[in-house]
Amino acid sequence: MPMFTMAIAEAAIFSRFTRSAMIEVLDHPMVETAKASGFSQVKLLIAHVLPNAALPLLTITGLFVGSLIGGGVVTENVFSWPGTGRLLVESVGARDFAVVQxxxxxxxxxxxxxxxxxxxxxxxxxxxxxxxKRRAA
Structure with missing residues (x-):
């Protein structure tokens, strides 16, 4: 239940960003060229659209880690789940600054x-x- 609670909000945001990135890439002229070249819809999506849409998704994934850590502090306390977040809150309450640091x-x-x-x-x-990177070397 705690993992589901933390992941459900992130999944909604991630799916929205995935949709937006895919729609944006589908509007590029390279997709029209690939369609005209005879690529199937699946191969077009996998070979051309997904790699170009992956950059903003990768950025969002990196940011989600921080969000999951922050949400873990709250979620672990709500569900009384032992973990780093609960340790942090208990250490702040006990004024154990070494553990907090x-x-x-x-x-x-x-x-x-x-x-x-x-x-x-x-x-x-x-x-x-x-x-x-190759040109710089």
């Missing part, structure tokens, strides 16, 4: 690593970034 540091490192992973995934998805 370590928990906040852990959350910060998690956000930094997540954003780094998202940036590295951009290199794998966006060919413009790969080409720029």
């Amino acid at each position: 370590c928990t906040i540091l852990l959350i910060g490192v998690t956000m930094i690593v997540t954003n780094l992973a998202v940036d590295l995934c951009y290199l794998g998805i966006d060919p413009r970034l790969r080409d720029a």
Whole structure:
């Protein structure tokens, strides 16, 4: 139940962004060219539309990690679920500042690593970034 509670709002936002990104990419001239070349609808979506729509979705996914961590603090307390969020709230209540500092540091490192992973995934998805990396070298 706690995971469902945290994921349902994120899923709604993610589906809305997916729809918007797909509609935006479907309006590009490259899609018309691919249709004229005889691509099937499925191959067109998988080979051309989805990779171009993935960049904003990847950005949103990286931001959702921070939202899930913040929501985890509330959700773990509401459902009395043991976890980092509940530890953080109990440590603040007990004025155990060492635990609070370590928990906040852990959350910060998690956000930094997540954003780094998202940036590295951009290199794998966006060919413009790969080409720029090769030209710079």
